[in-house]
Amino acid sequence: MKKLLILIVTLFVAQISLAQSPMSVVNKTAVIPFENVENQPIFPGGNNEFIKFVGKNFRVPEVEDLRGVLKVTFVIETNGSISDVKVVNDLGHGTAEEIKRVLSLSPKWTAGDHEGKPARVLFTLPITIRN
Structure with a gap:
Protein backbone atom coordinates (compact mmCIF):
# COMPACT_ATOMS: atom_id res chain seq x y z
CA MET A 1 0.00 0.00 0.00
CA LYS A 2 2.83 2.39 0.88
CA LYS A 3 4.57 1.69 -2.46
CA LEU A 4 1.34 2.34 -4.35
CA LEU A 5 0.86 5.67 -2.58
CA ILE A 6 4.46 6.73 -3.34
CA LEU A 7 4.00 5.73 -6.99
CA ILE A 8 0.77 7.75 -7.28
CA VAL A 9 2.33 10.84 -5.67
CA THR A 10 5.41 10.56 -7.91
CA LEU A 11 3.28 10.28 -11.05
CA PHE A 12 1.14 13.23 -9.93
CA VAL A 13 4.20 15.45 -9.33
CA ALA A 14 5.76 14.39 -12.64
CA GLN A 15 2.53 15.20 -14.50
CA ILE A 16 2.32 18.69 -12.99
CA SER A 17 5.96 19.54 -13.66
CA LEU A 18 5.84 18.32 -17.27
CA ALA A 19 2.55 20.08 -18.05
CA GLN A 20 3.81 23.62 -17.43
CA SER A 21 4.94 25.86 -20.29
CA PRO A 22 8.45 27.27 -20.12
CA MET A 23 8.41 30.88 -18.86
CA SER A 24 10.43 32.12 -21.84
CA VAL A 25 7.61 31.13 -24.19
CA VAL A 26 4.88 32.63 -22.01
CA ASN A 27 6.63 35.99 -21.52
CA LYS A 28 7.04 36.65 -25.25
CA THR A 29 3.31 36.61 -25.95
CA ALA A 30 1.72 37.39 -22.59
CA VAL A 31 -0.15 40.65 -22.18
CA ILE A 32 0.24 42.32 -18.79
CA PRO A 33 -2.41 44.75 -17.48
CA PHE A 34 -1.17 48.36 -17.27
CA GLU A 35 -1.51 48.43 -13.47
CA ASN A 36 0.62 45.28 -13.01
CA VAL A 37 3.61 46.01 -15.25
CA GLU A 38 6.77 47.17 -13.49
CA ASN A 39 7.58 50.02 -15.90
CA GLN A 40 4.47 51.27 -17.64
CA PRO A 41 4.44 52.38 -21.27
CA ILE A 42 4.52 56.15 -21.73
CA PHE A 43 2.76 58.18 -24.39
CA PRO A 44 5.05 60.91 -25.80
CA GLY A 45 4.71 63.72 -23.27
CA GLY A 46 2.93 61.60 -20.66
CA ASN A 47 -0.64 60.69 -19.73
CA ASN A 48 -1.93 64.27 -19.90
CA GLU A 49 -0.70 64.54 -23.49
CA PHE A 50 -2.47 61.27 -24.31
CA ILE A 51 -5.74 62.65 -22.94
CA LYS A 52 -5.22 65.84 -25.00
CA PHE A 53 -4.41 63.75 -28.09
CA VAL A 54 -7.63 61.74 -27.79
CA GLY A 55 -9.71 64.84 -26.99
CA LYS A 56 -8.30 66.76 -29.95
CA ASN A 57 -8.75 63.97 -32.48
CA PHE A 58 -11.97 62.26 -31.35
CA HIS A 93 -23.57 56.08 -33.71
CA GLY A 94 -20.04 55.35 -34.97
CA THR A 95 -18.23 55.86 -31.67
CA ALA A 96 -16.43 52.49 -31.91
CA GLU A 97 -15.11 53.24 -35.39
CA GLU A 98 -14.08 56.72 -34.31
CA ILE A 99 -11.99 55.61 -31.33
CA LYS A 100 -10.32 52.98 -33.51
CA ARG A 101 -9.50 55.72 -36.04
CA VAL A 102 -8.06 57.98 -33.35
CA LEU A 103 -5.90 55.22 -31.87
CA SER A 104 -4.58 54.38 -35.33
CA LEU A 105 -3.22 57.97 -35.47
CA SER A 106 -1.32 57.58 -32.20
CA PRO A 107 2.43 58.06 -32.28
CA LYS A 108 4.52 55.24 -30.85
CA TRP A 109 4.71 54.99 -27.09
CA THR A 110 7.81 54.28 -25.06
CA ALA A 111 7.32 50.56 -24.44
CA GLY A 112 6.83 49.11 -21.00
CA ASP A 113 8.92 46.40 -19.42
CA HIS A 114 8.43 43.76 -16.77
CA GLU A 115 11.13 41.86 -14.92
CA GLY A 116 13.75 43.54 -17.10
CA LYS A 117 12.21 42.43 -20.40
CA PRO A 118 10.06 44.34 -22.91
CA ALA A 119 6.38 43.66 -22.25
CA ARG A 120 3.12 43.78 -24.15
CA VAL A 121 0.83 45.92 -22.00
CA LEU A 122 -2.97 46.02 -21.94
CA PHE A 123 -4.38 49.53 -21.61
CA THR A 124 -8.03 50.31 -20.85
CA LEU A 125 -9.35 53.72 -21.84
CA PRO A 126 -12.78 54.99 -20.71
CA ILE A 127 -14.11 58.04 -22.57
CA THR A 128 -17.05 59.90 -21.10
CA ILE A 129 -19.30 61.43 -23.75
CA ARG A 130 -21.95 64.04 -22.99
CA ASN A 131 -23.52 65.57 -26.07
Whole structure:
Protein backbone atom coordinates (compact mmCIF):
# COMPACT_ATOMS: atom_id res chain seq x y z
CA MET A 1 0.00 0.00 0.00
CA LYS A 2 2.83 2.39 0.88
CA LYS A 3 4.57 1.69 -2.46
CA LEU A 4 1.34 2.34 -4.35
CA LEU A 5 0.86 5.67 -2.58
CA ILE A 6 4.46 6.73 -3.34
CA LEU A 7 4.00 5.73 -6.99
CA ILE A 8 0.77 7.75 -7.28
CA VAL A 9 2.33 10.84 -5.67
CA THR A 10 5.41 10.56 -7.91
CA LEU A 11 3.28 10.28 -11.05
CA PHE A 12 1.14 13.23 -9.93
CA VAL A 13 4.20 15.45 -9.33
CA ALA A 14 5.76 14.39 -12.64
CA GLN A 15 2.53 15.20 -14.50
CA ILE A 16 2.32 18.69 -12.99
CA SER A 17 5.96 19.54 -13.66
CA LEU A 18 5.84 18.32 -17.27
CA ALA A 19 2.55 20.08 -18.05
CA GLN A 20 3.81 23.62 -17.43
CA SER A 21 4.94 25.86 -20.29
CA PRO A 22 8.45 27.27 -20.12
CA MET A 23 8.41 30.88 -18.86
CA SER A 24 10.43 32.12 -21.84
CA VAL A 25 7.61 31.13 -24.19
CA VAL A 26 4.88 32.63 -22.01
CA ASN A 27 6.63 35.99 -21.52
CA LYS A 28 7.04 36.65 -25.25
CA THR A 29 3.31 36.61 -25.95
CA ALA A 30 1.72 37.39 -22.59
CA VAL A 31 -0.15 40.65 -22.18
CA ILE A 32 0.24 42.32 -18.79
CA PRO A 33 -2.41 44.75 -17.48
CA PHE A 34 -1.17 48.36 -17.27
CA GLU A 35 -1.51 48.43 -13.47
CA ASN A 36 0.62 45.28 -13.01
CA VAL A 37 3.61 46.01 -15.25
CA GLU A 38 6.77 47.17 -13.49
CA ASN A 39 7.58 50.02 -15.90
CA GLN A 40 4.47 51.27 -17.64
CA PRO A 41 4.44 52.38 -21.27
CA ILE A 42 4.52 56.15 -21.73
CA PHE A 43 2.76 58.18 -24.39
CA PRO A 44 5.05 60.91 -25.80
CA GLY A 45 4.71 63.72 -23.27
CA GLY A 46 2.93 61.60 -20.66
CA ASN A 47 -0.64 60.69 -19.73
CA ASN A 48 -1.93 64.27 -19.90
CA GLU A 49 -0.70 64.54 -23.49
CA PHE A 50 -2.47 61.27 -24.31
CA ILE A 51 -5.74 62.65 -22.94
CA LYS A 52 -5.22 65.84 -25.00
CA PHE A 53 -4.41 63.75 -28.09
CA VAL A 54 -7.63 61.74 -27.79
CA GLY A 55 -9.71 64.84 -26.99
CA LYS A 56 -8.30 66.76 -29.95
CA ASN A 57 -8.75 63.97 -32.48
CA PHE A 58 -11.97 62.26 -31.35
CA ARG A 59 -15.02 63.61 -33.19
CA VAL A 60 -18.18 63.17 -31.14
CA PRO A 61 -21.14 62.22 -33.36
CA GLU A 62 -23.77 64.92 -33.64
CA VAL A 63 -26.54 62.91 -32.02
CA GLU A 64 -28.91 64.52 -29.56
CA ASP A 65 -28.60 63.25 -25.97
CA LEU A 66 -25.65 60.93 -26.67
CA ARG A 67 -24.28 60.16 -23.23
CA GLY A 68 -22.29 57.41 -21.62
CA VAL A 69 -18.86 55.88 -21.29
CA LEU A 70 -17.16 54.49 -24.37
CA LYS A 71 -14.65 51.91 -23.15
CA VAL A 72 -11.83 50.54 -25.27
CA THR A 73 -8.88 48.26 -24.59
CA PHE A 74 -5.70 47.98 -26.64
CA VAL A 75 -2.23 46.51 -26.39
CA ILE A 76 0.89 48.64 -26.39
CA GLU A 77 3.44 46.40 -28.09
CA THR A 78 7.12 46.06 -27.23
CA ASN A 79 7.96 48.41 -30.12
CA GLY A 80 5.54 51.08 -28.81
CA SER A 81 2.84 50.57 -31.42
CA ILE A 82 -0.83 50.00 -30.63
CA SER A 83 -2.55 46.75 -31.57
CA ASP A 84 -5.54 44.58 -30.72
CA VAL A 85 -7.99 47.46 -30.26
CA LYS A 86 -11.28 46.20 -28.81
CA VAL A 87 -14.31 48.29 -27.94
CA VAL A 88 -15.72 46.94 -24.68
CA ASN A 89 -18.62 49.37 -24.35
CA ASP A 90 -19.88 50.93 -27.58
CA LEU A 91 -22.30 53.85 -27.44
CA GLY A 92 -23.30 53.37 -31.06
CA HIS A 93 -23.57 56.08 -33.71
CA GLY A 94 -20.04 55.35 -34.97
CA THR A 95 -18.23 55.86 -31.67
CA ALA A 96 -16.43 52.49 -31.91
CA GLU A 97 -15.11 53.24 -35.39
CA GLU A 98 -14.08 56.72 -34.31
CA ILE A 99 -11.99 55.61 -31.33
CA LYS A 100 -10.32 52.98 -33.51
CA ARG A 101 -9.50 55.72 -36.04
CA VAL A 102 -8.06 57.98 -33.35
CA LEU A 103 -5.90 55.22 -31.87
CA SER A 104 -4.58 54.38 -35.33
CA LEU A 105 -3.22 57.97 -35.47
CA SER A 106 -1.32 57.58 -32.20
CA PRO A 107 2.43 58.06 -32.28
CA LYS A 108 4.52 55.24 -30.85
CA TRP A 109 4.71 54.99 -27.09
CA THR A 110 7.81 54.28 -25.06
CA ALA A 111 7.32 50.56 -24.44
CA GLY A 112 6.83 49.11 -21.00
CA ASP A 113 8.92 46.40 -19.42
CA HIS A 114 8.43 43.76 -16.77
CA GLU A 115 11.13 41.86 -14.92
CA GLY A 116 13.75 43.54 -17.10
CA LYS A 117 12.21 42.43 -20.40
CA PRO A 118 10.06 44.34 -22.91
CA ALA A 119 6.38 43.66 -22.25
CA ARG A 120 3.12 43.78 -24.15
CA VAL A 121 0.83 45.92 -22.00
CA LEU A 122 -2.97 46.02 -21.94
CA PHE A 123 -4.38 49.53 -21.61
CA THR A 124 -8.03 50.31 -20.85
CA LEU A 125 -9.35 53.72 -21.84
CA PRO A 126 -12.78 54.99 -20.71
CA ILE A 127 -14.11 58.04 -22.57
CA THR A 128 -17.05 59.90 -21.10
CA ILE A 129 -19.30 61.43 -23.75
CA ARG A 130 -21.95 64.04 -22.99
CA ASN A 131 -23.52 65.57 -26.07
